[in-house]
Amino acid sequence: MSIALYFFAGLSAAAALGVLLFRQVLYAALSLLACLLSLAGLYIVMQAEYIAVTQIIIYAGGILVIILFGIMITSRLAGKPMQVSTQYPVIGSLLALLIFCALVLSQPAVTSHTSDFSTNHWQRAGRWLMTEYALAFETTGVLLLICLIGAAVTAIYQRES
Amino acid sequence: MSPVLLYLSFLLFALGVSVVLTKRNAIVVLLGIELILSAAILNAIHFNQQFPDRMDGQLFALFIIVIAVCEAVVGMSIIIRVYRYYQTAVPDQINELNER
Amino acid sequence: MAVIGLILLLPLAASVLAVLFPLKRFHHGMLVLIATAASFTLTWFARDTSLQTSWLQSGALNLPLFFHVEDVQLVRIITGISGLVQFYSLFYLSSSANHRSYFSLLGFFTFAMLGLATSTHLLVTFVFWELVGYTSYRLIGFDTTTSSTSAALKALLINKVGDVCFLIGILMLASTGLLSTSNLVPESAGTLPLLLIFVGVVAKSAQAPLFPWLTAAMAGPTPVSALLHSATMVAAGVLVLLRLVPLLHDTVSTVISFTGGVTLLLGGLLAIFSYDIKRILAYSTISQLGLMVLAIGAGAHASGYLHLQTHAIFKAGLFLCAGVFIHHGVISGHPNPNDIRHFSNPNGWLKWSWVILSGSLVGLPLTAGFLSKEAILHDVMTFSASLSLFVWVSIPLTALYVGRVSYFLVSKKTESSPLYALLLPALLLSLVSVTWFVAAVTTEAPTAWVSIAVSQTLVIGGLFAGFRLARISFAEKSWHTNLGLDGLYDKKMPQLATAWGRAGIAVDRQIIDRLVHAWAYITVLFAHLTSWFDRAIVDLTLVGGSSWVVRFTGQLVRVPMSGKVQGYLLWALFSLFLFLVLWLLL
Numbered sequence: 001m002s003i004a005l006y007f008f009a010g011l012s013a014a015a016a017l018g019v020l021l022f023r024q025v026l027y028a029a030l031s032l033l034a035c036l037l038s039l040a041g042l043y044i045v046m047q048a049e050y051i052a053v054t055q056i057i058i059y060a061g062g063i064l065v066i067i068l069f070g071i072m073i074t075s076r077l078a079g080k081p082m083q084v085s086t087q088y089p090v091i092g093s094l095l096a097l098l099i100f101c102a103l104v105l106s107q108p109a110v111t112s113h114t115s116d117f118s119t120n121h122w123q124r125a126g127r128w129l130m131t132e133y134a135l136a137f138e139t140t141g142v143l144l145l146i147c148l149i150g151a152a153v154t155a156i157y158q159r160e161s
Numbered sequence: 162m163s164p165v166l167l168y169l170s171f172l173l174f175a176l177g178v179s180v181v182l183t184k185r186n187a188i189v190v191l192l193g194i195e196l197i198l199s200a201a202i203l204n205a206i207h208f209n210q211q212f213p214d215r216m217d218g219q220l221f222a223l224f225i226i227v228i229a230v231c232e233a234v235v236g237m238s239i240i241i242r243v244y245r246y247y248q249t250a251v252p253d254q255i256n257e258l259n260e261r
Numbered sequence: 262m263a264v265i266g267l268i269l270l271l272p273l274a275a276s277v278l279a280v281l282f283p284l285k286r287f288h289h290g291m292l293v294l295i296a297t298a299a300s301f302t303l304t305w306f307a308r309d310t311s312l313q314t315s316w317l318q319s320g321a322l323n324l325p326l327f328f329h330v331e332d333v334q335l336v337r338i339i340t341g342i343s344g345l346v347q348f349y350s351l352f353y354l355s356s357s358a359n360h361r362s363y364f365s366l367l368g369f370f371t372f373a374m375l376g377l378a379t380s381t382h383l384l385v386t387f388v389f390w391e392l393v394g395y396t397s398y399r400l401i402g403f404d405t406t407t408s409s410t411s412a413a414l415k416a417l418l419i420n421k422v423g424d425v426c427f428l429i430g431i432l433m434l435a436s437t438g439l440l441s442t443s444n445l446v447p448e449s450a451g452t453l454p455l456l457l458i459f460v461g462v463v464a465k466s467a468q469a470p471l472f473p474w475l476t477a478a479m480a481g482p483t484p485v486s487a488l489l490h491s492a493t494m495v496a497a498g499v500l501v502l503l504r505l506v507p508l509l510h511d512t513v514s515t516v517i518s519f520t521g522g523v524t525l526l527l528g529g530l531l532a533i534f535s536y537d538i539k540r541i542l543a544y545s546t547i548s549q550l551g552l553m554v555l556a557i558g559a560g561a562h563a564s565g566y567l568h569l570q571t572h573a574i575f576k577a578g579l580f581l582c583a584g585v586f587i588h589h590g591v592i593s594g595h596p597n598p599n600d601i602r603h604f605s606n607p608n609g610w611l612k613w614s615w616v617i618l619s620g621s622l623v624g625l626p627l628t629a630g631f632l633s634k635e636a637i638l639h640d641v642m643t644f645s646a647s648l649s650l651f652v653w654v655s656i657p658l659t660a661l662y663v664g665r666v667s668y669f670l671v672s673k674k675t676e677s678s679p680l681y682a683l684l685l686p687a688l689l690l691s692l693v694s695v696t697w698f699v700a701a702v703t704t705e706a707p708t709a710w711v712s713i714a715v716s717q718t719l720v721i722g723g724l725f726a727g728f729r730l731a732r733i734s735f736a737e738k739s740w741h742t743n744l745g746l747d748g749l750y751d752k753k754m755p756q757l758a759t760a761w762g763r764a765g766i767a768v769d770r771q772i773i774d775r776l777v778h779a780w781a782y783i784t785v786l787f788a789h790l791t792s793w794f795d796r797a798i799v800d801l802t803l804v805g806g807s808s809w810v811v812r813f814t815g816q817l818v819r820v821p822m823s824g825k826v827q828g829y830l831l832w833a834l835f836s837l838f839l840f841l842v843l844w845l846l847l
Contacts (some may be wrong), residue, residue, distance in 0.1 A: 016172065032195060058230055060251055154242050157245075181827065
């Protein structure tokens with residue numbers, strides 16, 4: 001159990017580092033996919049199966065597909081694998097490092113309690129969603145709809161007059 | 162076990178920040194944002210483990226995922242639109258508001 | 262009022278017309294003569310005696326133009342003699358002379374003299390005084406030869422000394438409000454302004470020591486000498502003195518009377534030693550003017566004024582006679598027509614008019630001169646015995662030079678030249694002289710028989726001595742002309758003036774120029790200083806500094822404004838980091 005956690009944590013960290021280090025956009029996207037999948041594994045370890053499944057379906061299945069479509073569309077003109085160059089590499093990395101250090105220094109003490117394995121998390125999640133978070137759930141649905149329409153309107157192809 | 166997850170979330174956040182700052186491509190910047198959001202989701206789930214009888218953190222993570230989806234979709238559509246308009250996906254080159 | 266205006270303005274109008282319009286030569290003189298004659302005639306029709314207009318009125322400043330005929334006889338004498346001299350000039354002047362300017366000047370002189378004689382405001386008097394002086398200057402230099410031009414200049418300059426003093430005196434009087442001579446308060450003026458005015462009188466009336474210009478003025482035409490330099494213009498000083506009689510007090514009166522006395526004797530003495538007829542008459546004029554000034558200074562103003570009038574008549578006549586002699590000499594072709602030794606007698610009438618007029622000069626009975634001279638003698642004896650000594654000495658002295666000259670003129674055998682036109686004025690004047698005597702004696706018979714007897718004895722003795730003296734011939738020495746004062750005026754004064762001018766130049770170069778240069782250096786230095794300040798402080802520090810500050814700030818602000826989204830994000834995250842650190846520290 002502990003090994004699985006370290007494994008998924010290391011894997012996701014390495015994949016995230018790959019996102020930073022890969023020069024080809026496609027590789028970076030695939031590296032993010034690996035990161036998200038390993039995070040999903042981590043969530044299962046953390047007894048959040050519902051989130052893990054959602055992560056795999058929506059993130060890995062939805063977002064990544066959209067991003068890959070974007071890469072395909074935007075690299076059409078170049079006619080070769082899409083490369084990405086960097087800017088402020090030192091300053092950006094240094095700032096990220098500083099933030100990391102600051103966060104490490106400010107870390108709160110978290111005591112984790114493992115709940116009983118027999119507990120049906122799916123049931124609990126559904127009940128919580130339909131009772132305490134009903135308003136947020138519905139609002140999120142509306143948001144999704146607006147987002148769908150907005151994205152379609154924005155990205156729709158208009159022949160320039 | 163707990164410091165590892167925190168450090169992982171810090172690392173993801175830091176990496177996402179550095180990706181957002183340094184990559185000269187809008188799509189890759191979008192990837193960096195996903196990394197940052199993943200760090201937030203990880204934290205939300207991790208902090209939820211303190212209170213096993215509640216589901217707040219996990220449901221927050223769920224909403225964050227939905228928001229991330231929306232963000233990604235809208236962002237992607239904007240990138241496509243901008244790409245059509247400027248023939249580029251490099252944010253620096255879209256500098257109409259910059260001084261000439 | 263209107264008549265007085267006409268009397269004054271007719272000669273002026275004629276003068277202006279004569280100078281403006283090109284007439285035939287003879288007509289210029291005729292025009293002026295007619296105008297003067299009209300003025301002369303109008304004096305019998307003048308009912309009012311004053312004419313008052315305003316010359317300049319500006320706020321508190323009011324310069325009145327006020328003419329008042331105190332004595333219509335004076336106006337008659339001026340216009341009458343002027344007219345006669347103009348008539349005389351018509352025949353006397355050579356045909357080549359510039360009649361236009363000559364007669365214009367004569368007419369103008371008549372106007373100016375009338376104005377001078379009738380003005381009752383000292384400023385107006387001064388204006389006419391200057392006009393008279395200017396006309397005199399122009400007429401002396403009428404011949405435009407070198408000698409007459411220098412004589413004119415001399416007359417002008419010496420007169421100018423007096424004029425300046427006169428003006429200063431007038432202005433000092435003006436500060437005490439004594440400019441109008443019609444209502445003077447007795448003895449209310451200080452000594453200095455009166456003495457300054459008297460200096461003007463000394464110059465104008467050719468008193469010692471400022472008399473040399475009058476003998477030099479004889480370079481002018483003889484009619485001019487008759488009119489200006491014996492009868493009228495030189496009397497102007499005496500006239501002004503008469504106006505100021507109420508102001509004269511003891512100190513001033515003493516100065517005046519002694520100046521007059523010295524002039525009286527000096528003129529008579531110098532007249533003895535000259536052979537030039539015009540110069541003799543000039544000295545005689547100086548002497549007689551001295552007598553008038555002496556009389557006024559002694560307090561005998563009435564008799565002095567009377568002598569002014571009679572002297573005007575007989576001296577003008579004498580000059581006109583001398584003019585006939587000279588004219589005759591010129592026609593006969595004498596190289597030196599003014600020399601009395603070469604004179605010949607052109608006409609019997611001339612002899613008789615000369616005798617009558619010179620008798621008037623010495624004060625013989627049957628002539629107007631007798632009246633005025635005896636009056637002066639009597640009055641001066643009454644007022645001051647010591648001053649009468651001057652008069653007593655002058656009586657035989659006058660007779661001496663008159664006798665000497667008359668011997669030369671009368672003893673010659675008479676020719677018969679038809680010079681009647683030239684003779685007429687002199688004859689008329691001698692007639693006036695005799696008539697005056699008759700008119701005066703019949704109204705008021707003389708009373709001072711003792712002084713008359715003594716003076717007549719002296720006169721006759723003087724005359725016979727003069728006849729004897731005329732036979733002694735002597736060479737003219739330098740002091741005989743103007744006591745050698747000419748050397749003083751002609752050489753020493755210019756040297757003094759030149760030295761003064763050199764001193765002025767030295768002061769100018771050494772002090773004023775250096776001051777100017779020093780000031781210029783200071784200015785340049787200051788300019789350099791300000792330009793340095795301008796460049797270093799204002800331009801470089803203030804202007805350049807502020808622009809540098811603005812540019813620096815702008816570039817500082819530019820750095821984050823890169824136009825890159827991620828650049829902005831970088832700053833945003835940096836500030837997030839700062840907040841994080843802050844949160845950590847707190």
